[in-house]
Amino acid sequence: MANKHTTRPITTGTSVVGLVYDGGVLLAADTLLSYGSMAKSFNTPRMVSIADRVLLGASGEYSDFQEIVSRVEALALAETTQSMESVYDERTLSAKSLWNYLRAVMYQKRSKMNPFWNDLVVAGFENDAPFLGVIDKLGTTLQENLVATGFGGYLAMPLLREKWRPDLSEGEARALLEDCMKVLFYRDCRASARIQLAKVTKDTCIISEPYELDHSNGWNAPSMQRAVGDLDGDGGW
């Protein structure tokens, strides 16, 4: 009786990008679901909020993300209902403990050669401090001020590193993330311009409705206008 092992992802989501700003954490991800090179679905959320306090986003295999969300929501429910104290007193799952829990899950699956094929992003705000962490399919964890999964690691991280300051306002942080998402749309062929932004602060945990980035100036970029090298105004060099 052979056990199946994950060999490759089938239905996928691309980058999730996130940063810590002054007062909270902002995440961004597009809402495209890819089926290989086919754009399968244009409005699929890849970030969820858990217990109104923690954000969980994922790139990679979407079915694995759905399974993880199902397990995490069950865990969050158990946290609020199981202990005797919870009858009288509020007890919720924290972002850091969720991050640790997912690490244990991801590592165990990888050790059985059957990983959840995802890069997960966990964000929250507790003890008056923002939390932002990633976990990859091997169970590697990183807690950072700047995170980007997938292609974001190549295209968005350099932009984030250049522009980030610890005292960014929410508006500046949002502009920086939108800029990263625009670059990703231009250069990641599994990305779309329809994105969601998610924010967690001391008092809020919300995910925006999907909206289109304004890329109307994309074709007006200088590299698209003038002939460069042998090719004619197509952005090549």
Added chain:
Amino acid sequence: MFRNQYDTDVTVWSPEGRLLQVEYAMESVKQGSACVGLRSNDYCVLGALKRSVSELSSHQKKLLEIDDHMAMGIAGLTADARSLAKYMRNECLNHKYVYGDNIPPAVLMSDLADKHQRTTQTYVRRPFGVGLLVAGVDPQRNSCHLYQTCPSGNLYEFYASAIGARSQSARTYLEKHYESFPASSKDELIVHALQALVGCVSGDDELTKENGSIAVVGKNQNYILIEGEELQPYLDKLEIKRNDDDDAEEEESEVAEAMET
């Protein structure tokens, strides 16, 4: 009350609606030597009176470390207590591995109470014959807590408590002073714990550095055990050093002292 036809099995109700086997198990706790617990906002202190079988033997350990942030004091069947300590330590380590943080004492105690209850509703098992005082720090809320379990599976949280033989004297002392505990320093709490224990020694005995024992956990204090020479400075601060017979409110029990501590 004792030796009647409804007390053989834990799954049998008495006509008065009692589970006699569970009540007998609670008697076992009352036979163990005293254990006290009290807390302030920053620390939780457990104290215990260690019993020795004879002059030649060592004093039985009554305070156990469960984790950096959790201490346990026992009264009753030591062997049952060790089994529970093993379970609790395992739960603490498991939680730490999965969630990267100390287990909230409330969660562990809730599971522990359920574990006790299960033994009162199964034909093939018996209740745990030990009462526990568990001191712990909640990492989420950064607060100190003191819990008590008993063989029935009931779980109580206390500002201060005492269990075991002659513990009523300790409870009376704690009731008198508990309002000053939240603001007390660690050393003041330790002296209070020892003062409460003085009332629990039997007859001509004294609370000494050989038979006294203190454990402390706190917000910025990992588990420490204070025994022997280290305990002497605190003993020196006690106002009342001997238990006058006039103060004793419980009759002394001499039944089966060899089995319990």
